[in-house]
Amino acid sequence: MTSTLFSMITVLLFCVFAVVEVVESGIGVNWGTVALHKLSPETVVDLLKDNKIEKVKLFDADPDVLKALMGSGIEVMVGIPNEMLSVLSSSASAADLWVSQNVSRYMVKGGVNIKYVAVGNEPFLTSYSGQYQSYVFPALTNLQQSLAKGNLAGMVKLVVPCNADAYESSLPSQGAFRPELTQIMMQIISFLSSNVSPFVVNIYPFLSLYGNSDFPQDYAFFEGTTHPVVDGPNVYYNAYDGNFDTLLAALSKIGYGHIPIVIGEIGWPTDGALGANLSAARLFNKGLVNRVLSNKGTPLRPGVPPMDVYLFSLLDEGAKSVLPGNFERHWGIFSFDGQAKYSLNLGNGLLKNAKDVHYLPSRWCVANPTRDLSAVANHFKLACSFADCTTLNYGGSCNGIGEKGNISYAFNGYYQLQKQNPRTCEFDGLGIVTFRDPSVGDCRFLVGVTDGKSSGFRLNSGRIVSSLIIFWGIFTFVV
Numbered sequence: 001m002t003s004t005l006f007s008m009i010t011v012l013l014f015c016v017f018a019v020v021e022v023v024e025s026g027i028g029v030n031w032g033t034v035a036l037h038k039l040s041p042e043t044v045v046d047l048l049k050d051n052k053i054e055k056v057k058l059f060d061a062d063p064d065v066l067k068a069l070m071g072s073g074i075e076v077m078v079g080i081p082n083e084m085l086s087v088l089s090s091s092a093s094a095a096d097l098w099v100s101q102n103v104s105r106y107m108v109k110g111g112v113n114i115k116y117v118a119v120g121n122e123p124f125l126t127s128y129s130g131q132y133q134s135y136v137f138p139a140l141t142n143l144q145q146s147l148a149k150g151n152l153a154g155m156v157k158l159v160v161p162c163n164a165d166a167y168e169s170s171l172p173s174q175g176a177f178r179p180e181l182t183q184i185m186m187q188i189i190s191f192l193s194s195n196v197s198p199f200v201v202n203i204y205p206f207l208s209l210y211g212n213s214d215f216p217q218d219y220a221f222f223e224g225t226t227h228p229v230v231d232g233p234n235v236y237y238n239a240y241d242g243n244f245d246t247l248l249a250a251l252s253k254i255g256y257g258h259i260p261i262v263i264g265e266i267g268w269p270t271d272g273a274l275g276a277n278l279s280a281a282r283l284f285n286k287g288l289v290n291r292v293l294s295n296k297g298t299p300l301r302p303g304v305p306p307m308d309v310y311l312f313s314l315l316d317e318g319a320k321s322v323l324p325g326n327f328e329r330h331w332g333i334f335s336f337d338g339q340a341k342y343s344l345n346l347g348n349g350l351l352k353n354a355k356d357v358h359y360l361p362s363r364w365c366v367a368n369p370t371r372d373l374s375a376v377a378n379h380f381k382l383a384c385s386f387a388d389c390t391t392l393n394y395g396g397s398c399n400g401i402g403e404k405g406n407i408s409y410a411f412n413g414y415y416q417l418q419k420q421n422p423r424t425c426e427f428d429g430l431g432i433v434t435f436r437d438p439s440v441g442d443c444r445f446l447v448g449v450t451d452g453k454s455s456g457f458r459l460n461s462g463r464i465v466s467s468l469i470i471f472w473g474i475f476t477f478v479v
Contacts, residue, residue: 026054026347027289027293027346027347028311029312030057030059030264030265030310031313031314032313032315032320033062037337037448037449041064041068043451045068046354047338048314052349053074053346055075056077057077057264058076060078060079070106070111070112076115076116077116078103078114078117079121080119082122082123082131082132085119088139091142092146095139095142095143095146099143099150103150116197117156117158118160118161119136119140120132122162124162124178124181126178137187140188144158153195158197159198160200161264162201164201164246165178166178167250171229171231172236172299173231173245175248177250177253186255199247199251199260199261200262200264203243205238205240205284206267207324208220210327220238221238221283222238222291225237225238231299236299240288248298261306262308262309263310266311266312267312267333270342271327271391272325272329272390273327276395277397282344285344289345289347292306314333315332315335316332316335317331318388326396329390330391338357340352357451358449358450359449360448364415364416364434365415365420365424365432365434366408366411367404367431368430368432373404373430379427380410383413386414397444398440408438413446415431416446420448
């Protein structure tokens, strides 16, 4: 074979593989399970398949979820909670056991298409104060060895989803990892590169807007802005591009500017804060999808979109911690019962609702209109310590329904969570069951579902919820 012919074949093969890479990239979703009213995993998998969503990112390795995904063909990223990193970093046998139970078991014919294992979730968040920092790389090393023992190292890639606060700059071109992370990032990214794994980053323009009153609102979206960021020859018209290129600059500074990038989480909430609403979420996600599918890339990586983008999130999670904000329970493109919140096309047609969802009967618990409600405070507090009352707060969709409306909303949330047990609507005679839907405008009074486990609380990537959270802000507002 002549050198010229060999060169031509090499170029041809390179082009073929490049095309394959583009075809494989796509839009997936995060499937979190920190919910009060849970659809069965089988119902959720059917929802994914009906919407032709071919990639899903999990925050743990729930066996019920993985069993439901068997035979679906959906590409899966399973997660390891941060709380497990310590033992996995110090014990090779613990890593072997985890891989055996949560990966090998499902990687069989007709099993689960596990492509990634996320080692921790945002373990370098500044709010963790370095709590998990020393565990990540040793855990990666042990898990890689465990995958190799199971002959899975070539099929399953380890990744470390990082929050965008891992890097910083005033301009994208000046991006750099936080000084205390530089050394460990060099270790981790060298590991990722040698194992042909991507760098996974979570980007949230909404949080930039939410946390900074001076942040230009239009810069958070993809429709153009009156406040572009000028960085030498490059001009940035949206926060996504600016954030992405800040990461690219940080990666380039440590010698890995060409590593593939996956967006592990990105989205917009629909409730629980000013700016968190249906129209804003639709505008953001529509712009994001169009941007990704256009293959436009960013100024520092033109024509090369991220390998994959995982929307956050698939479903609302009514039991998540509200420490970041009340919006934290409202990121879903679908409501808790699998109903599309707004019109959105992920590239395969408009969203389709979940099928065959089994609801409780159409009845609600509301404040008794014939009773004096002056002694309602403790009952209200009890109801909201179990149910999700975040929509009642300032900026929420139920913020304007008045004192009796707030009480009714709280009572009903608790009543539905208790599977409409008649005793749970008593509240010393202050509650009453009605068959008339008390929903007002955009404020929806829910009816629970019966085809899954309810009142479930679990650890999810450090986002821990307690059934005893007291909504003092709402309590003060009501009374």
